[in-house]
Amino acid sequence: MFATSLVQTLTFAIAAMICVTGALGVVALRNPVHNALSLVATLFGVAVLFIAQEAYFLAAIQVIVYAGAIVVLFLFVIMLLGVDRAESFAAERHPLGLAVGGILGGGVMVLAAVTLFAGVDTATGRRSTVGALAPSDDLNRIGRALFTEYAFAFELTSLLLTIAVLGAVLLSRRASGPPIDLDEFPAEEPDADAEEVEA
Amino acid sequence: MFAIDPLLESVDGSAVLIVLLKVVVAFAALMIAVMAMVWFERKVVARMQNRLGPNVAGPFGILQTLADGVKLFFKEDLLPREADRPVFRLAPYLSLVPAFLVFVVVPLGGDFSNDRHGVVSWFGKETLVQVADPHIGILFVLAMSSMAVYGVMLAGWSSGSKYPLLGSVRAAAQMISYEAALGLSLLAVLLNSGSLSTNEIVSGQSGWNWNLWATGVVPFIVFFIAATAELNRPPFDLVEAEQELVGGFHTEYSSLRFALFFLAEFMNTITMSAVIVTLFLGGPNGPSFGPGWLQAILPTVWFLAKLLVFLFVFVWLRGTLPRLRYDQLMDLGWKLLIPLALGWFLLLAAFKIGQDEGWNRAVVGVVGTVVILLGALLISMAVGTARARRAAVEVEA
Secondary structure, three states, X not given: OXXXXXXXXXXXXXXXXXXXXXXXXXXXXXXXXXXHHHHHHHHHHHHHHHHHOOOHHHHHHHHHHHHHHHHHHHHHHHHXXXXXXXXXXXXXXXXXXXXXXXXXXXXXXXXHHHHHHHOOOOOOOOOOOOOOXXXXXXXXXXXXXXXXXXXXXXXXHHHHHHHHHHHHHHHHOOOOOOOOOOOOOOOOOXXXXXXXXXO | OHHHOHHHOOOOHHHHHHHHHHHHHHHHHHHHHHHHHHHHHHHHHHHHOOOOOOOOOOHHHOOHHHHHHHHHHOOOOOOOOOXXXXXXXXXXXXXXXXXXXXXHHOOOOOOOHHHOOOEEEEOOEEEEOOOOOOOOHHHHHHHHHHHHHHHHHHHHHHOOOXXXXXXXXXXXXXXXXXXXXXHHHHHHHHHHHOOOOHHHHHHOOOOOOOHHHHOOOHHHHHHHHHHHHHOOOOOOHHHHXXXXXXXXXXXXXOHHHHHHHHHHHHHHHHHHHHHHHHHHOOOOOOOOOOOHHHHHHXXXXXXXXXXXXXXXXXXXXXXXXXXXXXXXXXXXXXXXXHHHHHHHHHHHHHHHHHHHHOOOHHHHHXXXXXXXXXXXXXXXXXXXXXXXXXXXXXXXO
């Protein structure tokens, strides 16, 4: 009864609009928190596009990892560092900045246009704005690919992440100053630095 | 596009009508359930504290929530001068909408015995008693619960006031920490069910084969504790610790916007209980008997009965337990729940492989337990060494 293609086109149009508006917001808005929120909107738009292509798993991971963890971390840092007001964000403009930015942006645009119009198999071998790219569901395919063909790369990545976590812990830990044992109240504060070590 | 409900693939008028009906009924049912939950919580907590609780509006004070809602509706809507207006206005909705959406993937009824997968026939169409059944059902729940962080976090930040900001930073840290434990305890269920779809998970638990004992109780306990923390309910309600933070992230909110936060909080409690019932207690599974009409509604009755148990336990926890200190909260999440959930998951995975390869179960169990205990010993030794070294540094200084 319903023209599915119409529904699909509408979905694509709305999701694409959300993506582009969000992307513009990331660049144009002056408040870092608003920027981060615009980024969330873009990520959501992309997630909707994934769903339109029946890649449910990718959509869920997009929301959980990017919107749910990474941008929350961004916001967390913005709030903790207190750069959450527009005026603290003023930066000097580098004379070359505009030129380099323009060239890079233009290059990406041209690249995208070429990929779009060049033909079916240019970038990934498949193309589709809406509709499934693969016959079986994406969860199985991703799982199989990760744990068979790319198992080595997968394990290397997890090793890299573990090392990164250890590094972060080491870096954030300063040796100087006596740390506070959290299980006891400090009798008196030795100095201001000691508090920061545990915090 | 309608592949989300696989039973509605041939889209026509009556199918769309059924979907609309399901959405409207789920929405209305959840709203009514929240009203009832607010009354229930106030009444039960009052009884636990030797009070009467609401008893004026309607029989047993059951209309109290309605009265409060009307009162809040007519109150002045304050906007703090320092507030970031667009975000301040947006935040309550970011809290409420995820709370609603989680309910979408919860199977509310239908017969799951004998491989019937909860399919019911309405108006000559076969469908499920849940609004949608995506392949990734349970990941959707996780996605929405990670979205709920935004509401709390942005509300606190946009108020432009220090107590809400402190509350929201605490909330974000707490919710992110416990999401890890939540996800890891969930893995055990997924390993057992072999599917992410909530419908499949419930189907796999038919005939008293509940995940609660199929996964060995531990994931259930971890999930329950992590869910309580994720909901910011007592004893994990540091987010709105009255004694330290005035009211936490919603200090500056008044009128209808405050009501939305309040609504979202209770709605989250209900949906999270529903998710626990779905994952561990077999959802609408239960004994079936009696005439045809009774058999049709019995699954929903079982579901509601199980739900009510958890709602009561949540209220009970609030009435009984003192609030955790912040470092205790973080220790519990990172040093106990996450390693426990991970270790248990590994043990279950070993059993699964043993089953596939035909190994002796007892040997797998013993070897697995020994390996995990060794791991636990190593971790506790590492933690102990670090603590001893810190103590030594302290003595030197």
